[in-house]
Amino acid sequence: MFGWFFTSPPERRLLGTRPLQGPTPWLIAIMTFSIMIVAAAGLALAGTAQRVSAGASARYSAQIPNGDKLAQALQVVRSSKGIAEAEAVPEQEMRKTLERWLGPAGVSSNLPVPALITFDVGAGADLRALEARVAAIAPGAKVIAHREALGPVLKSLRALQWIALVLVILLGGACAAAVVLAAKGALDTHRATIDVMHGIGATDVQVTHLFQRKIAIDALIGSIGGAAIAAVVLLLLAATSAFAGELIGGATLGPIDLLVLALIPLALTTLATWVARTAVLATLRIAL
Amino acid sequence: MRGAWQGARVKGRIVLTPIAEFDSVGLRYGTGAEVLRDLDFRLAKGGFYFLTGPSGAGKTSLLKLLYLAQRPTRGRIALFGEDLTAASRDELPHFRRRIGVVFQDFRLVRHLSAFDNVALPLRIAGASEQEVEGPVREMLAWVGLADRASARPPTLSGGEQQRVAIARAVINRPEILVADEPTGNVDSDMARRLLHLFTSLNGLGTTVVVATHDVGLISATPGARIIRLEGGAVSDPTGVLKNPLPAEFG
Numbered sequence: 300m301f302g303w304f305f306t307s308p309p310e311r312r313l314l315g316t317r318p319l320q321g322p323t324p325w326l327i328a329i330m331t332f333s334i335m336i337v338a339a340a341g342l343a344l345a346g347t348a349q350r351v352s353a354g355a356s357a358r359y360s361a362q363i364p365n366g367d368k369l370a371q372a373l374q375v376v377r378s379s380k381g382i383a384e385a386e387a388v389p390e391q392e393m394r395k396t397l398e399r400w401l402g403p404a405g406v407s408s409n410l411p412v413p414a415l416i417t418f419d420v421g422a423g424a425d426l427r428a429l430e431a432r433v434a435a436i437a438p439g440a441k442v443i444a445h446r447e448a449l450g451p452v453l454k455s456l457r458a459l460q461w462i463a464l465v466l467v468i469l470l471g472g473a474c475a476a477a478v479v480l481a482a483k484g485a486l487d488t489h490r491a492t493i494d495v496m497h498g499i500g501a502t503d504v505q506v507t508h509l510f511q512r513k514i515a516i517d518a519l520i521g522s523i524g525g526a527a528i529a530a531v532v533l534l535l536l537a538a539t540s541a542f543a544g545e546l547i548g549g550a551t552l553g554p555i556d557l558l559v560l561a562l563i564p565l566a567l568t569t570l571a572t573w574v575a576r577t578a579v580l581a582t583l584r585i586a587l
Numbered sequence: 588m589r590g591a592w593q594g595a596r597v598k599g600r601i602v603l604t605p606i607a608e609f610d611s612v613g614l615r616y617g618t619g620a621e622v623l624r625d626l627d628f629r630l631a632k633g634g635f636y637f638l639t640g641p642s643g644a645g646k647t648s649l650l651k652l653l654y655l656a657q658r659p660t661r662g663r664i665a666l667f668g669e670d671l672t673a674a675s676r677d678e679l680p681h682f683r684r685r686i687g688v689v690f691q692d693f694r695l696v697r698h699l700s701a702f703d704n705v706a707l708p709l710r711i712a713g714a715s716e717q718e719v720e721g722p723v724r725e726m727l728a729w730v731g732l733a734d735r736a737s738a739r740p741p742t743l744s745g746g747e748q749q750r751v752a753i754a755r756a757v758i759n760r761p762e763i764l765v766a767d768e769p770t771g772n773v774d775s776d777m778a779r780r781l782l783h784l785f786t787s788l789n790g791l792g793t794t795v796v797v798a799t800h801d802v803g804l805i806s807a808t809p810g811a812r813i814i815r816l817e818g819g820a821v822s823d824p825t826g827v828l829k830n831p832l833p834a835e836f837g
Contacts, residue, residue, distance in 0.1 A: 309710060315698030495694050498656060499708045499755070500684030502677065584676065 306512060313496075314489055314509050323481040323514060324521035327571060330474040331525030332532075334467055335563055339533050341463025342556040348456035355445035357419045359426070364439040366390035366414035371436045376416050379432070381424025388415040471570065478514060478571045482578040485510055493583075503583045511576045518571035522564035533560075605668075606632040606763060606794050607653060612662030614648055622648050623819045626662065628828035630796065632762075635789045637805045638798040640816035646798040647691075647767055649816060653796060654688045654765045655679050667762065684712055687756030687793075689766035693748045695740040695755075701727065701747075702736040705754045712759060726754045730784070746777045753781065757788055764788055766797045770804055782807060 363372050369387050376385045393415065394406045404410060416433075420426065430442040446453075486493065493506055533552075552560070607630040614623040623645045630636060638646050651657035652664060655671070663672045666682055674682070687708075695704050706723045727733050730750035740748055749769065756764060764785070770778035782804055789795045799805065805813065815822040 307710075307716065309703055309706065309716070312699060312703060313696070315696075491694070492696050495696055496707070496711065497680075498654065498683065498688055498694070499711060500680045501711045502680045505711060 306508070310509070311512075313492065314485075314513060315492075321481065321485075321517070323478070323517040324524070326477045326481070327474060327518050327521030327567065328525035328528070330470055330477070331522040331564055331567055332529045334470045334474075334567070335526055335529035335560055336532065337463050337466045337470065338563060339529075339552060339556075339560055341460050341467065342559060343552055344456050344460050344463065346551060346553060346556065348453055348460065351449060351456070352446070352453055355449050357421070358445040359418055359420055360443050360445065361416040361418070361430070361433050362413040362441045362443060363416065363433075363437045364413050365411065368437045369414045369416070372433050372440065373416050375432050375436060376418055376429065379424065379429045381421045382429070383419045383421055385416055385418035388417060390414045471567070474567060475570060475574045478518070478574045479578045481517075482510055482514060482575045483582055485513065486579060486582055503580055506583060507576055507579045510579045511572055514575035515568060515572040518568040519564075522567045522571075526561075526564040529560075605629040606634075606666065608663070608665040609652075610663040610665075612652065612659045612664060614645075614652060614657065615660050621660075621819060623652070623659075626821055628814065628821055630763075630794055632794055633789070633792050634794050635786070635808065635811040636794075636796045636814055637808070637811055638796060638814045638816065639800070639805070642800075644816040645819045646816055648819075650688075650765050650767050650796070650798055653763070654686050655683050684708070684759065685762045687759075687761035687764045689749075689752050689756045689764070689769050691768040691771055693740070693752040695748055695751055697740050700737045700739055701732060701743065701751045704740070704751055705758055707755060708759045722758060723754075726758050727751075730754045746773045749773055749777070749781065753784055757793070760791075761793060763794045763796065766795070768798055768800070770799065770801050775803070778804060779807070 361372065361376060363369055366389060369389060373385060373387045376382055390412055393412045394410075397410075397412065398406050401410075426442055430440070433440040433442070496506055609626040609628050612623065612626040613621050615621045626649070638649065640646055648657065652659055653666075655666075659672075663670060665671060667685060669682075671679075671682065696707070699707070702723055705726055706719045709719045709722065724733065724736070727736050730753060732747060732750055732754070735743065735747060738747075740751070743751065753766075753769070756766075766785070769781055769785075773781065778801065785795050785797065786808065797804070805811065812828070814828060821828060
């Protein structure tokens with residue numbers, strides 16, 4: 300299956316070119332780098348969206364206006380059937396959180412801030428009854444599902460994921476187009492050698508193998524180089540995540556994400572080799 | 588000189604096996620006028636032929652048809668007893684490996700050594716390096732270039748390049764050897780030596796077709812047949828090229 304790759308030295312001499320000669324490896328390195336960065340961003344967004352979505356699916360909050368009677372309300376929530384992990388978030392903590400985003404206005408008493416009780420809902424919970432019981436203690440209290448509050452955020456994250464996927468596909472297509480141009484350029488450069496080979500009985504497949512091998516090596520070297528630079532950039536980003544972590548929601552890459560990223564250079568090499576083979580065969584059949 | 592149809596006797600009758608048959612063959616490039624028309628002739632297996640005619644008569648085009656670099660636009664060509672009119676592109680390499688070609692401009696691969704150029708047909712045919720080494724050294728010695736095996740074409744003289752091209756053309760013992768103006772770039776002494784190579788090959792059974800203007804070359808090869816092309820057509824007033832005489836049977 301890969302016999303064409305492991306050729307004898309005389310066959311390697313036929314094209315008279317060395318690996319890394321020409322723009323193909325550099326083009327593929329740039330494409331690999333771009334694809335890996337975009338793919339890493341997309342995968343991190345997907346992971347974040349999944350974590351946020353999973354965390355919010357059973358999570359609810361009871362809003363207690365002005366923070367009055369928080370302790371009694373918390374007692375009611377904890378004693379309700381099917382409720383777990385109920386925790387109170389006092390008004391002061393809410394104001395501190397708001398201060399990070401709104402500045403001093405966040406701690407101003409002119410800004411009405413409710414206290415919150417967050418809790419997980421399990422089997423047998425009756426949210427309407429719970430809301431009624433809490434409202435009986437703290438009038439105006441409301442129970443809100445986290446997934447409703449986070450809906451627009453999740454929607455945005457998913458849209459970004461799709462954009463990343465489309466970008467990866469477009470970059471892959473651009474890479475394939477670059478390989479087609481490179482293969483056709485190589486055919487023009489070696490036209491005289493090809494004519495001689497055909498004249499003495501070489502088949503199209505034999506001629507194609509020479510170009511297929513050259514582009515496979517160029518693509519392999521280019522994609523590994525591009526991937527290595529992308530890995531360095533991603534590691535630097537990870538190192539600064541302590542700074543950016545809160546802004547990007549603690550986006551991280553799991554083992555499967557890393558495996559997907561590691562397969563990108565191999566996938567691009569395979570794509571480039573297949574495209575080169577197809578383009579060369581098609582060109583030989585049309586032109587000669 | 589063999590110069591004869593090679594055939595086999597089957598129950599007392601001779602079965603002809605011409606090596607090349609052209610029937611009503613025409614060739615045009617694109618939408619231009621026909622450069623070759625109504626070619627009707629046969630080449631005997633083991634024969635020696637000179638293809639002559641004025642410049643522009645279509646000699647090179649005829650040779651291209653013969654070594655399968657070009658398909659006819661009409662008519663029928665059969666080589667080695669097989670009709671190639673409708674042969675697929677993938678079938679042609681098999682037939683090309685049975686034909687050796689010496690181009691006027693040599694067409695050596697410039698970045699390969701003389702050894703690698705001569706070895707090319709064997710390697711393309713799938714020979715191993717062990718099978719290549721001996722015959723290529725022997726062939727280079729035969730054309731007097733044993734000590735130039737590692738030289739690349741740009742460092743060889745015209746005559747040396749010509750001999751490398753001939754060695755490459757005959758390395759796999761082709762059944763037909765086609766040479767286009769082989770003496771066009773060499774002096775008279777070299778031309779004589781090349782002719783000696785061709786007649787030696789012919790003596791080994793190879794059908795030789797040489798396109799040339801060189802009258803001296805033709806006159807130095809008694810027994811060779813002459814195919815004269817004029818205005819894209821073969822001049823065959825006696826019809827002997829189309830229907831060879833029984834006396835030519837081997």
